Amino acid sequence: MKALEKKAFRSFFKDGIYDVFLGLILLSFGLPLMLNEFGWLDYETMAWPLVFALALNIGALVFFVFGKKYITVPRLGLVHFAKTRKRKMRHVRLLLVFSVLVGVATFFLTLFKVLPVGEKSGIPAAGLIFGIQALIVFSLAAYFMDFTRLYLYAFLFAVSMPVTFWLKKIDILAYPSLYVSLLTAGPMLVVGWILFVRFLRQFPKKIEQGAGDE
Amino acid sequence: MSKQKKSDTSDLSRLLGIDKVIHEPARFMILAYLSAVESADFVFLLNQTGLTQGNLSFHLSKLEESDYVDIEKQFIGKRPHTLLSITDKGRKALKEHLKVMKELIDGLFGAY
Numbered sequence: 001m002k003a004l005e006k007k008a009f010r011s012f013f014k015d016g017i018y019d020v021f022l023g024l025i026l027l028s029f030g031l032p033l034m035l036n037e038f039g040w041l042d043y044e045t046m047a048w049p050l051v052f053a054l055a056l057n058i059g060a061l062v063f064f065v066f067g068k069k070y071i072t073v074p075r076l077g078l079v080h081f082a083k084t085r086k087r088k089m090r091h092v093r094l095l096l097v098f099s100v101l102v103g104v105a106t107f108f109l110t111l112f113k114v115l116p117v118g119e120k121s122g123i124p125a126a127g128l129i130f131g132i133q134a135l136i137v138f139s140l141a142a143y144f145m146d147f148t149r150l151y152l153y154a155f156l157f158a159v160s161m162p163v164t165f166w167l168k169k170i171d172i173l174a175y176p177s178l179y180v181s182l183l184t185a186g187p188m189l190v191v192g193w194i195l196f197v198r199f200l201r202q203f204p205k206k207i208e209q210g211a212g213d214e
Numbered sequence: 215m216s217k218q219k220k221s222d223t224s225d226l227s228r229l230l231g232i233d234k235v236i237h238e239p240a241r242f243m244i245l246a247y248l249s250a251v252e253s254a255d256f257v258f259l260l261n262q263t264g265l266t267q268g269n270l271s272f273h274l275s276k277l278e279e280s281d282y283v284d285i286e287k288q289f290i291g292k293r294p295h296t297l298l299s300i301t302d303k304g305r306k307a308l309k310e311h312l313k314v315m316k317e318l319i320d321g322l323f324g325a326y
Binding site: 001002004005007011047074076077078079080082083095119203 | 246249254255257258260262286
């Protein structure tokens with residue numbers, strides 16, 4: 001029965017929406033840096049990069065919520081999982097809240113120069129904190145959600161920021177943020193998009209509830 | 215003592231007493247899925263079981279007649295929505311069926 005429940009729960013990951021969502025979130029971290037490298041954005045002030053990142057985050061969230069509600073559920077059906085699964089999902093939500101709190105705290109500690117900016121290594125403390133917490137939070141989420149691909153995404157999230165800063169420091173590439181974003185957010189977006197298209201082909205239209213159950 | 219136990223579990227006449235409502239593969243599958251979740255709708259079961267709409271509908275009616283499944287028909291907006299859940303009686307019957315089948319299989323093929 002456990003295997004059956006796991007299979008049913010995991011079937012909701014085959015729409016690729018989680019993958020695209022996480023890819024867009026990761027891209028939102030790299031986008032301001034990329035725009036700056038291209039010379040299209042001068043972030044002397046913090047406002048513009050934050051606006052771009054926030055817009056992409058909101059876009060990702062809208063895609064996730066509406067995608068699940070209007071595309072996945074009408075095609076795969078609605079299910080209320082048992083208490084054990086609900087408890088696991090509560091753990092995931094707590095982890096994500098913790099992750100956001102750590103992220104916000106790190107941002108402000110960096111802004112007020114409480115955290116070291118890593119002048120020697122090129123990797124600021126914020127980058128390392130982001131990497132380590134991404135690895136821990138996403139790996140635990142992958143475990144609780146039985147979402148195998150999330151282990152790989154945890155690794156990609158974890159390496160993205162430290163590697164970008166390190167590449168900037170050693171200065172051997174013209175656009176380090178672009179390459180790192182392509183190699184980290186890229187696979188998530190590609191996998192997600194392929195799964196999404198495959199899902200729409202496999203389930204081309206919504207099944208009308210009650211069509212055959214009268 | 216163990217000889218006595220073996221003769222009990224390998225008694226094929228017990229097959230005659232098994233619950234035929236559950237023993238049918240489609241209905242067994244439906245009950246197994248519903249026992250793994252709290253509740254699910256018609257579309258979810260359709261996708262998970264691979265049955266046709268008519269088939270699923272037929273077997274659900276049989277399970278409902280035996281009071282193994284609770285079928286709640288509701289409307290979300292103007293669209294009909296069918297929410298299904300296994301009843302306590304259904305869960306108990308499924309457990310009993312699995313127990314009997316396991317004992318029979320162990321008794322017959324346990325030595326292999």
